Amino acid sequence: MMTPIQGVTATQINSHQFEPYAQEDADTTAEFSFQTIADVTKTILRHAFWLAEQKHNLSLKEYKKLLLNYGWQGEEKKYLKIAATFGKFEPQDFAHVEPRTIYQLAERNKQYQKVIDKLLDFSVINQETVRTLIQKQRTPRAARPKKPSIWRRLKNGGRYCQIPPIHEASEQTGTTLQKMMDEEGLTAQQIVAEAIALRQAYKEGQLVFAEQRN
Known part of the structure; x- marks a missing residue:
């Protein structure tokens, strides 16, 4: 217990008296x-x-x-x-x-x-x-156009490719892909992988269109 100082009470101390000194x-x-x-x-x-x-x-x-x-x-x-x-x-x-x-x-x-x-x-x-x-x-840096990417990350550090949705008025790509899946019993991934391999082979000159043979 704190012992009060004789003759001094809390009401006798005016904190405003110290404000000028504090500001100074x-x-x-x-x-x-x-x-x-x-x-x-x-x-x-x-x-x-x-x-x-x-x-x-x-x-x-x-x-x-x-x-x-x-x-x-x-x-x-x-x-x-x-x-x-x-x-x-x-x-x-x-x-x-x-x-x-x-x-x-x-x-x-x-x-x-x-x-x-x-x-x-x-x-x-x-x-x-x-x-x-x-x-x-300081001149603001021109924003670089974001390069489209089909890659997505897995939690284990691996990755997989995801083809964005294909929007066509004719729906030809989707219709053809679905028909191939139904008739051949293949998955969409298998058909897309085969199609990409054939396109790459054509770009490398390994394939030609039939009409080009004549």
């Missing part, structure tokens, strides 16, 4: 959070530009030694690509763009070259601006 704390946190993201983005660009400058100024041996000292072998490539992609900009230009977008544009700089070029025309660049340009750049 939330605003401060949000400001700090967005500012931190901005600092990360600028740092990424500054590092990329610095690394590209080192590669340009140092000998190959010195450059490799630099990477070795910091354990960056192989990791530098993505940043060199960022430097090449955003070489016409300043790090501050992308202070309002989140880091992942920077990597995305650099990784696919050929695909998004038009986006990067258009950003040069903006005096203020933010996440919404970049996102809008990226969405406009």
Whole structure:
């Protein structure tokens, strides 16, 4: 059982008294959070530009030694690509763009070259601006026509073929097939398999029509 504190009751504590402080704390946190993201983005660009400058100024041996000292072998490539992609900009230009977008544009700089070029025309660049340009750049893929398939899957992983319904005003195919089944005692599957085999043989030149013999 909790022991009540002498002289203090629940009615004496007004929760509304804390609302201004809570709101102030939330605003401060949000400001700090967005500012931190901005600092990360600028740092990424500054590092990329610095690394590209080192590669340009140092000998190959010195450059490799630099990477070795910091354990960056192989990791530098993505940043060199960022430097090449955003070489016409300043790090501050992308202070309002989140880091992942920077990597995305650099990784696919050929695909998004038009986006990067258009950003040069903006005096203020933010996440919404970049996102809008990226969405406009993406062209919807033309839907490929679905290839007709007669195959159906079994639960055990096997498959079987299923011929779609044949609609004819004359009903000739269905009537002829039914007559063959009745007269020859064969199943529809057997007759269809035989018909397909004969057609394939004809396509391969193994069969000819009787009138072609003369």
